[in-house]
Amino acid sequence: MAQNKQTPLIFEISQPGRKGYSLPPCDVPEKEVSELLPADFLREKPPLLPEVSELDTVRHFTRLSQRNYGVDAGFYPLGSCTMKYNPKVNEVVSRLSGFLHVHPYQAEETVQGCLQIMYELDRMLSEITGMDRFSLQPAAGAHGELAGLLAIKAYHTARGESRRTKIIVPDSAHGTNPASAAMAGFEVIQVKSNAQGGVDLDSLKAAVSPELAGLMLTNPNTLGLFDENITEIAEIIHAAGGLLYYDGANANAILGIARPGDMGFDVVHLNLHKTFSTPHGGGGPGSGPVGVKKDLIPFLPKPLVEFRDGKYYLDGDLPLSLGKVRSFYGNFTVMVKAYAYILSLGAKGLKEVSENAVLNANYLLQKLKGLFLLPYDRICMHECVFSGQNYHSQGVAVLDIAKRLLDYGYHPPTIYFPLIVQEALMLEPTETESKETLDEFIAALKAIVEEIQTDPELVRSAPYSTVVQRLDEAAAARHPKLRWQPETNK
Amino acid sequence: MSRYISNTALQQEEMLKEIGLNSLEELFRDIPKEVRLKQNLNLPEALSEMDLLKHLKALAGRNNNLEDNICFLGAGVYDHFIPSVIDTLISRQEFYTAYTPYQPEFSQGTLQAIFEFQTMMCELTGMEISNASMYDGASALAEAMLMACQAVKRDEVLVASSVHPESREVLKTYARARGIKVKEIGFINGTLDLEELKSAISSATAALLVQYPNFLGAIESLPTLAEIAHNNKALFVVSADPIALALLKSPGECGADIVVGEGQSLGNPLSFGGPHLGFFCATEKLLRKMPGRIVGQTTDKKGRRSFTLTIQAREQHIRREKATSNICSNHALNALTATIYLTLLGKEGLKEVAYLCLQKAHYAMEQITKLPGFDPLYTAPFFKEFAVKTPVSPEDLNANLLESKIIGGYPLQKVYPELKNTWLLAVTEKRTKEEIDLLVEKVGGK
Amino acid sequence: MNIPKNLKYTSSHEWVRIEGNTVFIGITDYAQEHLGEIVFVELPEVNDEVTKGAPLAVVESVKAAADVYAPLSGTVSEVNEALLDNPELVNQDPYENWIVTLEISNPAEIEDLLDPAEYEKVCEQEE
């Protein structure tokens, strides 16, 4: 990231008459546009798109890329996001013409390869999680949550229990959990965490009622801790007639180790863009397949891929299905990458993933214990959560520490989440990082802590080496400027 | 150890020692025995890279791809030309292997690209604000419905039955969840039935949702519809084809309050249905009710122009169950693709693409309806897609065409049972006169 | 922390100034300090009827959002539109810059409000 010069907006380098495209001449007999479309349908003022050459375009976006930071460039311990290495062979296979240039409405006999991948991926994810069936339709984790909750709703409704309108969500949950529950039309009941970081059983018992539809749980949870009471939790919820939803964002800790299906969960979503190595793309596209136990299969989004008489086909005839949550069948080329990843690793390789992810996280936990407060001092799973509150007295916030890490060349951990830890610092190293990388990162944090003792202002005002320094975010929100305007900017 | 893991066995041991454990197994001691997996996962043996490539090439080979076939199938996903520059640029690891730009100092590239995307989408749609992207056009339309119901505090919407069938299904899924009533309004000659609309719309209607051009290929007269919606204090929501907007009046000019759409056409491959891209634009008044990420301009400490995620108090990580939407990860890379596509094509190029689509689609319509038994289904104006009546079943036509490596149109009867023997054909700038003539020849049975 | 003696408070950090049947409502110094730089205030409509404890307005900072709850039941008689363009006024002087005024419908509820000393205890407990 050496690009310290400001990069003009693409609109600002536009030159009338310049072009970056080449199209063939019109080879059919042409008619006046006014013969083909009524005059009052036609646009008079053209959209203000840039006019630039192909080289201008390449330079512009290359320069922009140089103002970014990705996993290929370095360590990215952003907790809860599983920023592992994205294998390149997966990119190659997902770009094969037979996957990339296929229309979703082509006849089934012309897309057998696509359908086979979806069918087999469903089976693999089911095996990995201990569920019976997956729908690959949801586009991301939050979308999987919505689909899973709607399946729960459809299940209760089909049993004549539409009175079940409440979903319990622990206070440690990711924001998408309560937001998805609300979108699915449920009322959210928040329960507290106990001193070990797990669900407080007394609060949980107090929260169940005949209106209970289910519980959403992340396990390991957002503190990176495995809830040991999981069996008891499942019993409490099931005894009340509710279902258990598993937020699989943290599945990187449990591959080949434990399965949500065996823990008592009824519905699961996975984030293929986290656990299964598909790249995050600067914020997406991801993929959030949703899996269920047998009793809930009829309620999954439609269509599902089936196999009969040597042929794969799409079965849309699911009268109890929750419907569709998006068009077509899901983010197919993302699925291809996850499929290739699972095939590359096999059962043994997947277990190694979790072993090393947990090993790396515990190594960080051990080495950083002296530097930050550890709200829950126990073995962690694939990520660890500290509190940076011990530097409060020096006037240094965890935000400042994150910003200073940028100067050391690292993407900072997740900060201020989970909400139940003050000044939270959430580190997820992933399995793909080496001990050397972790040691260098630990050394950087030690150096920053040293700086806090000797020169807190240095940390408070960081970063210095990035292409821009701290932003006036209050101004951005008070006076929103959300698009370029020719008059004011030029 | 697999090639994706960097720690050696020796390092693992050193690290365990440091932690104070004796084995990897002990790392998992918090997991109760009864929920530990006792056996190995039952998965296929790991493949070497060579074998993996072989296996996936074989699977890809079992699909007919559009590089080897001539495509006249559209119905919401289109075979437009994708300039070579795009894949080179979006594959840059700095874009590709980054995540949501939470740390603006480290993400100015993504943030500025989104700001440019927002600007372009506002320009195309004629709206004041845009978000950073949604999953796809269908979920964007569903979120537009939720936003409209929130904004006008009503819980009933009217949707044209000429909106994409999958979008209508998604809309109904989201509506059911929240207890929103959805009424469909039919069509006459391919466009919305105004009489039916006028009798259905009322002071209970939160929004009227239409598609532009609609699923049948016909172009709705937006200003008329906007007026009817606004007379009832309902919002007017348009799902638009972004390529058509180079030629057609923008929904914003026609009075739309929310404009969404499927952005696949903007440089994204068909990918068997995804990942594509939803866009979401609105009037400024609706800013605080928008779903999804929004990027804004500000300055850094040194006064330099810079970009950041903003107006975040709408979002799930702050508002939780009161958030405007649950969306977190979006389709950033597809939005980047669209931004690069619109940059390359630019002001003139996008118009030229639209012009070529328009000319070629009309030529194809003219030629095909010269055949006996093939007649236009509607006389309404169309852009790149049109419906014809066929003398035999379109499934039969498609099966025959496949032998000539042509992927034929969409049989409308699949979603409109009353439209027997009708065929929806899409013609993009990629189709040559020769290919269109071949289609006509094959269909004509010569 | 500034807790003026002439006002009443709630445990959810609203202050109330009572002038006959009209009450002025805002958020306390403690609340604005904890929210940080306020970037937006979402106001109710004049004539909206509210019951005690119901959400009345929303105050947003860059990284948080807080509901302002009605300390008393009544009808919204005025909203402070100056906050729409200058939300930072709440940071500058939270007691001068009220958010809404209500015509109260149940004066007996005033009894339930906290006095300055009680409110100070609430804040101490939260720290």
Ligand SMILES: Cc1ncc(COP(=O)(O)O)c(C=O)c1O
């Ligand atoms: C614990 C948890 N749950 C759910 C999600 C939502 O996933 P997505 O961003 O794919 O929608 C996330 C994403 O960061 C997460 O960390």
